[in-house]
Amino acid sequence: MIQLPEVSELVEYFDALALRVHAEDQDANPWEALTSAEISLLQDQIQKCRDDFRYACGNYFWLSQTEAADRQLIDLLDAQEILLELVLHFWRMGKPARIMVHKARQLGISTVSEALMAWRMIFFQNQIGVIVAQDPDEATHLFEITLFIVDNLPWWMRPMEASREIKQYVLFENPDAHTRRENPGLHNYLIAHGCNKLSSFGQGKKIHACHISEVASWRPQWRAREIIDGDILYALANAPGAFCFLESKPKGVGGYWYKLWHTYADKGERAQFYPLFIPTFFEKSRRVPPPSDFTTEPEENAMRERFAIEWHRCDTCKHPIAMTYAISPKCLYCGSDKHSPWILDDAQIYWYRELQGQVKGDPERHRLFLQEMAVTAEEGFQVHGVHVFPDDVLHYLERVCRPGTRGFFDERLEFHSGKPCKVCRGDHTDEDFPLQVWEEPQKNCRYVAGVDVSEGGQEGDFSVIHMIRIGYLLDPDTQVLEWRGRVDAVELARICYILGRAYNNAMISIEVAGTGSLLQHELMNKLKYDEIFRWKNYDSTNPMTNKWGWVTNTKTRPMIITNAIRWLRKRLWKPQSPAFLSEVRTFVRDENESKAQAASGTFDDSCMAGLICCFCAHESDYDPMTGRISIPRGRDDYETQPLNWTCVCICGKHYDVAEPGRAVCPDCGKKPATAARKNQGIQRRAVVNFVDGGEEAVAAGVPNYDCL
Numbered sequence: 001m002i003q004l005p006e007v008s009e010l011v012e013y014f015d016a017l018a019l020r021v022h023a024e025d026q027d028a029n030p031w032e033a034l035t036s037a038e039i040s041l042l043q044d045q046i047q048k049c050r051d052d053f054r055y056a057c058g059n060y061f062w063l064s065q066t067e068a069a070d071r072q073l074i075d076l077l078d079a080q081e082i083l084l085e086l087v088l089h090f091w092r093m094g095k096p097a098r099i100m101v102h103k104a105r106q107l108g109i110s111t112v113s114e115a116l117m118a119w120r121m122i123f124f125q126n127q128i129g130v131i132v133a134q135d136p137d138e139a140t141h142l143f144e145i146t147l148f149i150v151d152n153l154p155w156w157m158r159p160m161e162a163s164r165e166i167k168q169y170v171l172f173e174n175p176d177a178h179t180r181r182e183n184p185g186l187h188n189y190l191i192a193h194g195c196n197k198l199s200s201f202g203q204g205k206k207i208h209a210c211h212i213s214e215v216a217s218w219r220p221q222w223r224a225r226e227i228i229d230g231d232i233l234y235a236l237a238n239a240p241g242a243f244c245f246l247e248s249k250p251k252g253v254g255g256y257w258y259k260l261w262h263t264y265a266d267k268g269e270r271a272q273f274y275p276l277f278i279p280t281f282f283e284k285s286r287r288v289p290p291p292s293d294f295t296t297e298p299e300e301n302a303m304r305e306r307f308a309i310e311w312h313r314c315d316t317c318k319h320p321i322a323m324t325y326a327i328s329p330k331c332l333y334c335g336s337d338k339h340s341p342w343i344l345d346d347a348q349i350y351w352y353r354e355l356q357g358q359v360k361g362d363p364e365r366h367r368l369f370l371q372e373m374a375v376t377a378e379e380g381f382q383v384h385g386v387h388v389f390p391d392d393v394l395h396y397l398e399r400v401c402r403p404g405t406r407g408f409f410d411e412r413l414e415f416h417s418g419k420p421c422k423v424c425r426g427d428h429t430d431e432d433f434p435l436q437v438w439e440e441p442q443k444n445c446r447y448v449a450g451v452d453v454s455e456g457g458q459e460g461d462f463s464v465i466h467m468i469r470i471g472y473l474l475d476p477d478t479q480v481l482e483w484r485g486r487v488d489a490v491e492l493a494r495i496c497y498i499l500g501r502a503y504n505n506a507m508i509s510i511e512v513a514g515t516g517s518l519l520q521h522e523l524m525n526k527l528k529y530d531e532i533f534r535w536k537n538y539d540s541t542n543p544m545t546n547k548w549g550w551v552t553n554t555k556t557r558p559m560i561i562t563n564a565i566r567w568l569r570k571r572l573w574k575p576q577s578p579a580f581l582s583e584v585r586t587f588v589r590d591e592n593e594s595k596a597q598a599a600s601g602t603f604d605d606s607c608m609a610g611l612i613c614c615f616c617a618h619e620s621d622y623d624p625m626t627g628r629i630s631i632p633r634g635r636d637d638y639e640t641q642p643l644n645w646t647c648v649c650i651c652g653k654h655y656d657v658a659e660p661g662r663a664v665c666p667d668c669g670k671k672p673a674t675a676a677r678k679n680q681g682i683q684r685r686a687v688v689n690f691v692d693g694g695e696e697a698v699a700a701g702v703p704n705y706d707c708l
Contacts, residue, residue: 254601385588434485450613509533
């Protein structure tokens with residue numbers, strides 16, 4: 001960053017003035033030699049820095065560099081800008097900025113955090129700042145970034161210090177006790193400690209600025225919970241201008257950081273700490289010019305597609321916009337709600353390919369690469385062991401899984417959600433519901449649910465209901481809801497009853513091991529729900545039995561896993577739950593290829609409910625002509641057909657398809673507004689309008705498609 005010429009001249013002028021004053025009298029105060037106009041000029045600069053953090057960074061905040069360049073002004077990068085914009089957004093709303101930053105390596109988050117810390121300490125009064133890291137050495141390193149900024153300010157901007165301990169704290173106030181009453185100074189206090197040295201600092205004090213660094217690396221992990229949830233969380237000042245950053249690179253699955261991220265990511269904007277993931281491509285230098293014959297591979301296309309879903313750029317100012325956890329995404333820099341997908345260019349893709357190619361032959365090195373250079377939040381959490389689900393399946397799930405609408409079904413089978421609720425006109429936006437819905441019930445559709453049941457305690461496994469709408473032709477089986485919570489079997493039976501009735505008397509397949517048998521008893525015998533999956537003997541010539549429900553054992557577990565991989569690879573099943581994706585990522589076998597299950601410290605309830613649902617929905621389908629289980633035509637077959645129709649979505653996206661009746665927009669996932677047949681010797685183009693959930697032909701020459 002280049003300092004503004006007028007600022008550079010001003011600093012030079014007043015430095016020279018101070019030198020002249022000290023040359024005459026070493027103990028003289030340069031302030032006493034200033035005219036009222038000069039004092040006014042300096043106060044104006046101080047006020048500009050106080051009002052605008054970017055102005056302070058670009059003109060007065062210096063960072064230490066290598067020997068070749070002793071220091072450098074802060075020039076905010078994309079990753080730093082998006083964090084700053086989020087902070088200012090919360091302050092404008094009258095709230096403190098509490099943000100959990102989950103990130104790839106070396107994106108400058110620590111630097112901008114310490115610059116914000118310095119800004120609060122220099123230009124505001126009565127502030128307490130805290131820096132906590134995984135060990136005292138790292139805490140000292142972060143502390144020294146702030147001190148370097150303070151020490152390199154012009155003499156007329158530098159705050160008074162009463163005391164300083166280079167590795168622990170600094171007190172910004174008048175060092176002269178005799179004049180402190182008339183001129184107290186800022187009265188700010190900044191402390192830095194390793195997590196193993198901090199002891200109940202937050203008790204009795206309000207913390208205004210807090211940076212908690214590399215939480216996933218803290219050892220032991222219980223110290224993170226003790227410090228964050230105990231000492232610090234309830235000591236944070238609850239006012240605009242205050243901030244607290246929980247920041248870390250991921251360190252595998254399980255542990256406090258992993259669980260905390262998923263807790264906040266599930267809640268999105270309603271979380272106690274806003275979840276912000278910053279991918280590796282936010283570092284601008286991560287690009288290599290590709291060769292002239294460069295073409296992207298399917299895996300790279302999937303990554304580019306996934307990135308474009310999660311990140312957009314503002315059409316006005318080109319700043320990045322996170323799409324994942326915001327209810328109404330808009331540019332936090334200029335306020336515009338007009339934005340377009342951020343498409344990774346070939347130079348970025350080629351950089352990633354070159355780096356990945358050096359480690360891809362070694363599974364452990366490759367996992368570390370994905371962890372350190374994460375493109376998605378879940379990719380950063382790498383697990384040891386053999387992944388059950390292959391990479392192509394994971395890439396597909398990363399593209400289709402996204403949060404649904406939180407709400408609940410009442411006793412009249414009506415869905416309540418949002419503000420205003422279309423049923424009761426109430427406001428449900430701040431309520432924490434275990435139910436997510438992607439599609440409300442549709443007439444003439446068949447639904448199937450898989451249920452994995454827990455004991456219902458406040459800790460441990462979840463109970464999960466995974467429900468799908470059975471697909472038709474090119475339309476895959478699509479997840480329409482997920483209920484994921486902790487209740488007892490009797491209460492879960494009531495929930496299954498309401499959801500099953502709401503969705504056209506959906507067939508329900510319950511894992512009957514443990515408390516699942518009690519759930520099934522309540523549902524069948526007390527609530528008189530009769531659409532229950534019937535158990536089969538899959539190794540018998542007479543498979544039908546008198547038993548109800550599903551049993552997962554050493555024989556059936558491989559069946560449902562193999563079936564799920566096949567259906568996902570053929571794009572015949574479309575799960576949408578982020579929890580399902582998260583659990584599929586951590587569903588592994590150990591090195592001895594033993595039982596497939598959740599990695600230590602993680603869950604597999606959403607995954608198992610989905611596998612049961614997918615299998616039981618079609619295990620009785622049969623084609624008498626071939627003597628085999630009938631599998632609908634897959635997406636692979638569809639992609640080989642000529643793309644004779646151009647669809648237009650309400651979001652503005654144009655895309656070509658073979659058959660428009662079952663098409664969805666690749667950007668927003670919605671059905672097209674119109675579809676026009678390409679001109680292939682036909683004088684008039686056939687146009688289809690999609691009206692009120694149906695279709696209406698509005699021009700001559702429209703073929704009679706079965707799927708329309």
